[in-house]
Amino acid sequence: MANAGLQLLGFILASLGWIGSIVSTALPQWKIYSYAGDNIVTAQAIYEGLWMSCVSQSTGQIQCKVFDSLLNLNSTLQATRALMVIGILLGLIAICVATVGMKCMKCMEDDEVQKMRMAVIGGVIFLISGLALLIATAWYGHRIVQEFYDPMTPVNARYEFGQALFTGWAAASLCLLGGALLCCSCPRKTTSYPTPRPYPKPAPSSGKDYV
Numbered sequence: 001m002a003n004a005g006l007q008l009l010g011f012i013l014a015s016l017g018w019i020g021s022i023v024s025t026a027l028p029q030w031k032i033y034s035y036a037g038d039n040i041v042t043a044q045a046i047y048e049g050l051w052m053s054c055v056s057q058s059t060g061q062i063q064c065k066v067f068d069s070l071l072n073l074n075s076t077l078q079a080t081r082a083l084m085v086i087g088i089l090l091g092l093i094a095i096c097v098a099t100v101g102m103k104c105m106k107c108m109e110d111d112e113v114q115k116m117r118m119a120v121i122g123g124v125i126f127l128i129s130g131l132a133l134l135i136a137t138a139w140y141g142h143r144i145v146q147e148f149y150d151p152m153t154p155v156n157a158r159y160e161f162g163q164a165l166f167t168g169w170a171a172a173s174l175c176l177l178g179g180a181l182l183c184c185s186c187p188r189k190t191t192s193y194p195t196p197r198p199y200p201k202p203a204p205s206s207g208k209d210y211v
Helices: 002-026 075-101 112-149 163-183
Strands: 031-033 044-048 052-057 062-066 159-161
Touching: 002 075, 002 112, 002 163, 075 112, 075 163, 112 159, 112 163
Parallel strands: none
Antiparallel strands: 031 044, 031 159, 044 052, 052 062
């Protein structure tokens, strides 16, 4: 029963991480304009995401511009896009596979070992998905730090971490944690012993004694 509860907890955490990865990919606040140094805080906020750049006015008006050319984007942004999409697709596959292996589901009830293996396979796919999300967000964040401390970068062109980046880190952590808990439901190996062979029964005595 405890194993079933651990399995359910892992599935819920990993599913929340998958939802968080979708939210993080869609949000445009991956990096926000930094007002460090001598920059004067203006009445507008500038931020960029994986798909667009936006400007938010103090009046509440938001103007966004979608990145038109794919080939014109830098390699970091292209790789981050690809890894996030791969992580989302892997998470969807992991949900479908792990659902079949959940003990609370009626699927494959006749084969308990195979059912538990499906849950473990789903957990492994969740781990791979979480790694893809973690690499994407860490790579993007490292690029922001590099550009921020680069002396060749103008002061008015420096950015800091945005909310979507923190959401991506949290989503990756949930996918990794949930996948690890699902892998804990791996079926234990049972030791099989050979069946004992019956000993031959002695022949009944005929009652005759030979000298």
